[in-house]
Amino acid sequence: MNLRVHIAALLTALGLGLGGLLLPQMAMAQTQVADEPLADTALEMRARALMKEVRCVVCQAQSIDESDAGIASDMRRLIRQQIAAGESDAAILKYLSDRYGDFVLFKPPLKAATALLWAGPFVLLAIGGLIIVFFFRRRPTATANALSSAELDRIHAALDAEGLPSPAPEATTPTERREATASTERRDA
Amino acid sequence: MRRLLFVVPALILAALIALFWRGLDPQRNPAAIPSALIGKKMAEIDLPGLGGRPGVKTSDFTGQITVLNFFASWCAPCRAEHPLIKSLRDVPGIRVVGITFKDAPADSLKYLAELGDPYQAIGTDNEGRAGIEFGLSGVPETYVIDKDGIIRYRLAQPLDPGRLEKELKPLLADLTK
Numbered sequence: 475m476n477l478r479v480h481i482a483a484l485l486t487a488l489g490l491g492l493g494g495l496l497l498p499q500m501a502m503a504q505t506q507v508a509d510e511p512l513a514d515t516a517l518e519m520r521a522r523a524l525m526k527e528v529r530c531v532v533c534q535a536q537s538i539d540e541s542d543a544g545i546a547s548d549m550r551r552l553i554r555q556q557i558a559a560g561e562s563d564a565a566i567l568k569y570l571s572d573r574y575g576d577f578v579l580f581k582p583p584l585k586a587a588t589a590l591l592w593a594g595p596f597v598l599l600a601i602g603g604l605i606i607v608f609f610f611r612r613r614p615t616a617t618a619n620a621l622s623s624a625e626l627d628r629i630h631a632a633l634d635a636e637g638l639p640s641p642a643p644e645a646t647t648p649t650e651r652r653e654a655t656a657s658t659e660r661r662d663a
Numbered sequence: 664m665r666r667l668l669f670v671v672p673a674l675i676l677a678a679l680i681a682l683f684w685r686g687l688d689p690q691r692n693p694a695a696i697p698s699a700l701i702g703k704k705m706a707e708i709d710l711p712g713l714g715g716r717p718g719v720k721t722s723d724f725t726g727q728i729t730v731l732n733f734f735a736s737w738c739a740p741c742r743a744e745h746p747l748i749k750s751l752r753d754v755p756g757i758r759v760v761g762i763t764f765k766d767a768p769a770d771s772l773k774y775l776a777e778l779g780d781p782y783q784a785i786g787t788d789n790e791g792r793a794g795i796e797f798g799l800s801g802v803p804e805t806y807v808i809d810k811d812g813i814i815r816y817r818l819a820q821p822l823d824p825g826r827l828e829k830e831l832k833p834l835l836a837d838l839t840k
Contacts, residue, residue, distance in 0.1 A: 531800040534694060544765065545800065548791035573706075573798040575699035 509547065512554050521557045525550055528570060529578050537580065698817040699798055705812050706796035710762060710786025714772050719760055719786030719793075724812045728757045728838045730831075731806040732782070733799055735766040736774035741803045744821035748805075749781040754832065756839035761785040764794055764802045807831070809838055 512518040525539035532543035538550055549570065556566045570578050582588045621629070630640050685691070705721060712718035719731075732748050734741040751759050761782035763771040768787060775782075788794055797806065800819055807816035816834055818826060 531696060531798075534696075545791065545794065548795060551790075552792070552795060570795075571699070573699060573795060574800075575697055575798070577696050577699075 509550055510554075512558060517557050518554075520563065521550075521554050524553055524557070524563055524566060527567065527580050528553070529580055531574055531578060696800060696819070698814075698819070700814045701817060703814055705806075705808055705814050706793075708786070708793045708796055710788055710793055713761075713763060713768055713785040713787050716782075717784040719762055719784055721812065723784070724808050726810055728810060728835065729808045730757060730759045730835070731762065731797075731808055732759065733762050733764045733788075733794065733797070733802050733804045735764045735802050736770040737766060738764075738802045740821040742774075742778065744803055744805075744823070745778045745781075747822045747824065747827050749779055750827070751831075752781045754835055754839075757835055758783045762793060763787050764799070765789060765791055805831075807834055807838070 512521060522539060526537050528538045528549060530536045530538045530541035530543055530546040530549075532545055533541050536546075538546040538553075553566055556569070561569075567579060571583075576582045576588070582591060584592050633640050686693075705724060707721045708719060709721070710719045717723075730748075730751055734745075734748075748759065751757070759781050761784070763785060765788065766774075771785075771787070786793065791799075797804070797814075798817075803821050805816075805818040805822055806814055809815050815838065816831065818831075822831070
């Protein structure tokens, strides 16, 4: 009991300590970026949505919405300015891609150079589907492994000897069913 | 005919080997961003000059071949390439223009006093707006702009002796012909 209280106290202390360490740093990180959101919430939301679609040219794997790089911050300011000036989303993205190339867009536009990028997954899926169809068509039916009527007879005989009821014949094809019935009749006779 | 299908995996393997071989090329930089502005007209910029020097304005670029260098006093690679930028002063028929990128004017002036000033004009880009107009991803970056204001070359890294001799100087010689 006492031990548990001690552990809880220790964890709380640790939590407070970590919180104390982290909070000033987070505050610093925020002051560093110094972004001024737009006053109009709807416009700010549009700006934020757009920032998520623009790749940071310094960090490359991050969007400018996530990046702390100086140029990402400049681009955020530019997007806010242009949205405040009444530019459309498409016009702003075009402005940026004219200067930085399609690279800067997380969603590359569909054109000849990017066609493979867009169609690739579907082409691969189609090829996979064709391969599956091809193999299932070619596969021989499973009759080769089916029990012969002599083997079935032995099973039934063994089950009879143990005094167990014979299971219903598991026939799938008409031939097998015929064979199964024939063997049962033979046994009955 | 169906036998030919057995060649398919071997072909796929060969294609993959070619692809990965290309990826192993030490000259290839996977993080390099292809420049979208080569062959296009430079953007309209009008930057105030540094410490009373002439500023940088797009209209000044017509009729002259310009090497445009973005730099900042806080940027260590800029110091490293500075002697090579200075050596461009000896290339006839061109002008060397600088843009300080997000730098306090006093710091830029101190940097130039210390390392030498090869620039005929220096604009100050405190907001980083001119940088965006050029598709800048960091400093230093160096551009060549021809007489018609068309961007002909972009180097998104410090200038090095190899690129100076093999890329920049031949291009400048070609443009000044």
